[in-house]
Amino acid sequence: MRPLHLEAGPVGARLRPRVALTVLGLAVTAFAALIASVSLGTFSLPVADVLGSVLGTGSGEADLIVRQLRLPRALTALLVGTAFGIAGAVYQAVTRNPLASPDLIGISAGAGAGAVGAILVGGVTAAGAGTFGGVPFGALAGALATATVIYLLAWRGGTITGYRFVLVGIAANGALAALTRWMLARADIDQAARAMVWLTGSLNGRSYAHVQWVGLALLLLVPATLALARAYQLLQFDDDTALGLGIRIGRSRIALLLLATCLAALATAAAGPVAFVALGAPQIARRLAGTAGVPLVLSGLTGAALLLLADLAARLVFSPTELPVGIVTGAVGAPYLLLLLARANRAGKGG
Structure with a gap:
C-alpha cells in the first residue's frame, strides 16, 4: 500500500498504512489494558461499573476501588510507560545503539541514587500514598548529573559513538548501584525497606500526585521532543x-x-x-511498524502498553500476593537483553 499524504496548510506529513495500523493497534491495546487494570483484581468489577465510577455515576464501593485505589495506579503506569518508551527511543536513536537505554547506561541508576538520597535524607516516603516530597527533584538532579558525566567521558574527537557511550554508561551504572547500596546500608531500617521496594520498581500505592507529576513532565517535554523530530530522524x-x-x-x-x-x-x-521498558519498547515498536529507524511516538505507546500489561500480571498472576512490577519487567527483559547481545555479536558490532 502506498503512503498517505496529509496536508494542513503549510504543514504536511506522509503516513504509511502499516504505521497507522500499528498506532491504532497499540492505542487500543493500551486502552484495553488500562480498563483491565482498573476492572480486575481481588475484587473484580464489571466494565460498566468502572466507566460509571470514572464518569461520576458509580456506587460508593465501586468509586472507592476505582477512583481511589486502581485508577491512579493505572494512570501512573500509562504515563510512566510512555515516558520510558520515548526516553529509550531518543537514547537509542541518537547514539544509534539498541543497548543505549536509560536503565542500562546509568541514567535510571543516577535517578535512583538521587531519589534514594531524597528518601533517606529528607525522610519522605517512596510509596507515596499522598505526596512524595523531594523524590522527583532528587531523581532529576541525579539523572542530569549522571548524563553529563557519561556524555563528557564518552566525548572524543568532537563526537561520541554509541559503543563508547554504552560502555561508559555501564561503568557509571555499576558505580551508582554501589553508591545506592552504601546509602541503604547506612540508613534506618524502615526507610531502607521502603527505598528497596521502590528500587525494585513498584506502582503500589500510587496516587494522583504521581499522575500529576508525570503528566506535567509529558505535557512539557514531549512537545519539545517532537519539535526536534527532524534532528531526531537525521541523527x-x-x-x-x-x-x-x-x-x-x-x-x-x-x-x-x-x-x-x-x-x-x-x-x-x-x-x-523499572527495567526493560525503555530498552524494549523502541525495538518492539520498530519491528511492529517495519521502519528502518526508531519510531518516537510508537515507542511511547509501546512503553505504555508494556507497563500496563506488566503491572496487570504483577497483580494477578500470584493473587492475592502482588509483585513489584519491576520483577515482571526484569524477568521479561533479561532474555531480551541476551537476544540483543547475541544479535550484536553475530553482526560483529558489539552493540
Missing part, C-alpha cells in the same frame, strides 16, 4: 550525513538527550527504576 544516520543535511549535530544531540534524561528521571521518580 539516526551517520554524523557526516546529518551534518550535510543541515543540522547542528552537537547541539541537537545534547538537546534531545537532555529531554530524554528528564523524562526518564521523572518516570523513575514515580515508579522506581
Whole structure:
C-alpha cells in the first residue's frame, strides 16, 4: 500500500498504512489494558461499573476501588510507560545503539541514587500514598548529573559513538548501584525497606500526585521532543550525513538527550527504576511498524502498553500476593537483553 499524504496548510506529513495500523493497534491495546487494570483484581468489577465510577455515576464501593485505589495506579503506569518508551527511543536513536537505554547506561541508576538520597535524607516516603516530597527533584538532579558525566567521558574527537557511550554508561551504572547500596546500608531500617521496594520498581500505592507529576513532565517535554523530530530522524544516520543535511549535530544531540534524561528521571521518580521498558519498547515498536529507524511516538505507546500489561500480571498472576512490577519487567527483559547481545555479536558490532 502506498503512503498517505496529509496536508494542513503549510504543514504536511506522509503516513504509511502499516504505521497507522500499528498506532491504532497499540492505542487500543493500551486502552484495553488500562480498563483491565482498573476492572480486575481481588475484587473484580464489571466494565460498566468502572466507566460509571470514572464518569461520576458509580456506587460508593465501586468509586472507592476505582477512583481511589486502581485508577491512579493505572494512570501512573500509562504515563510512566510512555515516558520510558520515548526516553529509550531518543537514547537509542541518537547514539544509534539498541543497548543505549536509560536503565542500562546509568541514567535510571543516577535517578535512583538521587531519589534514594531524597528518601533517606529528607525522610519522605517512596510509596507515596499522598505526596512524595523531594523524590522527583532528587531523581532529576541525579539523572542530569549522571548524563553529563557519561556524555563528557564518552566525548572524543568532537563526537561520541554509541559503543563508547554504552560502555561508559555501564561503568557509571555499576558505580551508582554501589553508591545506592552504601546509602541503604547506612540508613534506618524502615526507610531502607521502603527505598528497596521502590528500587525494585513498584506502582503500589500510587496516587494522583504521581499522575500529576508525570503528566506535567509529558505535557512539557514531549512537545519539545517532537519539535526536534527532524534532528531526531537525521541523527539516526551517520554524523557526516546529518551534518550535510543541515543540522547542528552537537547541539541537537545534547538537546534531545537532555529531554530524554528528564523524562526518564521523572518516570523513575514515580515508579522506581523499572527495567526493560525503555530498552524494549523502541525495538518492539520498530519491528511492529517495519521502519528502518526508531519510531518516537510508537515507542511511547509501546512503553505504555508494556507497563500496563506488566503491572496487570504483577497483580494477578500470584493473587492475592502482588509483585513489584519491576520483577515482571526484569524477568521479561533479561532474555531480551541476551537476544540483543547475541544479535550484536553475530553482526560483529558489539552493540
